Amino acid sequence: MINFYEVVETNQMIEEENLDVRTITLGISLMDCIDSDLDRLNEKIYKKITTLAKDLVSTGEKIESEFGIPIVNKRISITPVALVGGSACKKTEDFVTIAETLDKAAKEVGVNFIGGYSAIVSKGMTKSDELLIRSIPMAMAKTERVCSSVNVGSTKTGIDMDAVRLCGEIVKETAEATKDKDSIGCAKFVVLCNAPDDNPFMAGAFLGVTEGDAVINVGVSGPGVVKRAIEKCRGEGFQELCDTIKKTAFKVTRVGQLVAGEASKRLGIPFGIIDLSLAPTPAVGDSVAEILEEIGLERVGAPGTTAALAMLNDQVKKGGVMASSYVGGLSGAFIPVSEDKGMIDAVNAGSLCIEKLEAMTCVCSVGLDMIAIPGKTKATTISGIIADEMAIGMVNQKTTAVRVIPVVGKDVGDMAEFGGLLGYAPIMPVNEFDCSAFVNRKGRIPAPIHSFKN
Template structure:
């Protein structure tokens, strides 16, 4: 039982250390909305979302007022649209029509973002999945709240390299279709390997088919809280360092547990998971990079950065699991460049490179996230980045992802601005040596030997 006293203990975390509940996300199954007619499908989707999520925003606001806990975003995830719309959508335009219906529904209920304009491929694409993927540039340039994801592989299935090659072209086309806003469409598009189906964080959230009709998931974030706690442990050995992170993560998770339980009760929707992810914002003091520097690094990117991130990620998970039996999603530490003040500075000063970021993704929660790259980067190079990250995820049995933004018209060192939580950052260099012959081979990379566990 969570008591009000436990919440009151977090007042300093909220007031001075930027602790917040980053999102209450309602997952909604759209499987029973399927129809052979696009217009009927859109009506069914709208009716379903509005009937279930109509009170989501007001409920989140009332919980925030009552407990004094900032709840930054209210969001929705839905069943991957490639599954729901396969019977009705026979053209790219049909899928764009569905994306617009999602956008209107999200606007009507007042949520910040809606995720699930997604396709899950790992061993081949159906015609419906291929159409949805090809629709992404238009869908993301013609909507405001829709977020999209494509899962191109897993440890159990291997990697669909046809999908990887296609996604390089799609990312580039999405950048071009939103060139007037620093290619911001790409901030709402993630390419996954081993995507979780209970992720409340965007842009990669969707409602997995293994879940029920509706569920409440909560994402909690508190890098500023962890940084403050670690300042009291300067000079301590690694045992004390780890214990400090773990205890702090425990307290943060308890706040999320309270919010999740209250939202579940008030909305009469089952509670799903708490995602305890140290997700930064562009504000100084709310940075995962600053946490790593407090651990003893002069700057993010210095030797030891990957080890420090591994410690942080593991202890956050351990603390969260101590506090709640329902920790899930991505839980750990995010390293999005454009959303993290210390990461931005390190990238600007040359301490943090794309290659070092790739090494860090072996131990963090996701992967290459929110990284502006030159607008003239080839589609094949983007596919190569996706393939590299997917391979890391596949071999290491973890979730990895790529969310890079080829900023059309901008080169290395120039600034790209995305606004809000998406922040902005310097364009970082990408190795210009060609990988075209590799990514265009086509076909499927088989699953690794350790995938056979039956």
């Protein structure tokens, strides 16, 4: 039974501490849309999305109004388009027509993003996979709401270095294709290792082939709530601190469970998972960096940062799994630079660099996220950054990702503006020593020895 104190406490979290349901994401399988005729394929895709998702936004708004819980985004994830378009698409331009269809459908139903313009190539690329990847710059330039991802590695298969090399080139081409908007196309494209099938968060969301025809996944976020809770633990030991984080994560996840259940019931679509990820925004008081600083760091990036983040991530997961039987997706703490005012301030103060961020990705939910770098950065350097991050994911059996933005025409000391939840970011320096001889080796890096668990 929920008592009066808990009701008041939850209201305070929403009104004063930036608690929100970050996204309701409707996963839609497009496997039954596959057709060898491109026009028919696009027609089927548009019809299925607009039919299944027609009430998604209005349902979310009704739940938001009735329960008083902010639901920031309503989104869609779909079957990786490289699979769906393999039969009909013979050139990159064919895949771009699918991206435009997805964008049109997203606008029709009113969602802010649709994810799944994706390819899964951790062991090798099919012709369809390669065509889709090469189409990404044009697709990101021609659409507003389409997000793209490529999974290039996994613990079980190793890292496809041919795909890593290609993705470095694609990041550069996407930056150039959207240079009039601070290369924002790169903010909608992420390279992953060990990508989950049920991630509700963009830009890496897609509906894996292990999923059903349609599913509701919900992502909850509450950095401000966690920060406010641990403010009460100043001077306390780690046991008290960890208990506080766990209890807070439990309460936040219960809010997501409530919204997920209501959305599932009202839409008549099965509930999938709750993703409890501390996903920051540029707003003051909604920062993962500020949580770490409240734990005891002068600035994020100081010695002890990785340990503090590891503890935070673990306690968030422990609290979340007690609140729902179906916690999935990524779940933990995100560290996107442009979307977190505390991270931005740390970069400007000189305490946080890409190398320290890479160390932090060993223990956070995802990886190097929303990092603006000089537009002159070489494609091989970007591929090297991707390879390093994929190796962390592969060896540590976790999801890792790279979403870097080489902002054309800007250099260290400049600022990139993306707007909305994507925020703004100082251009960060990268190591300019050459890695092209390594990146240009063909083939794949084998899976680590501990992957053999059959």
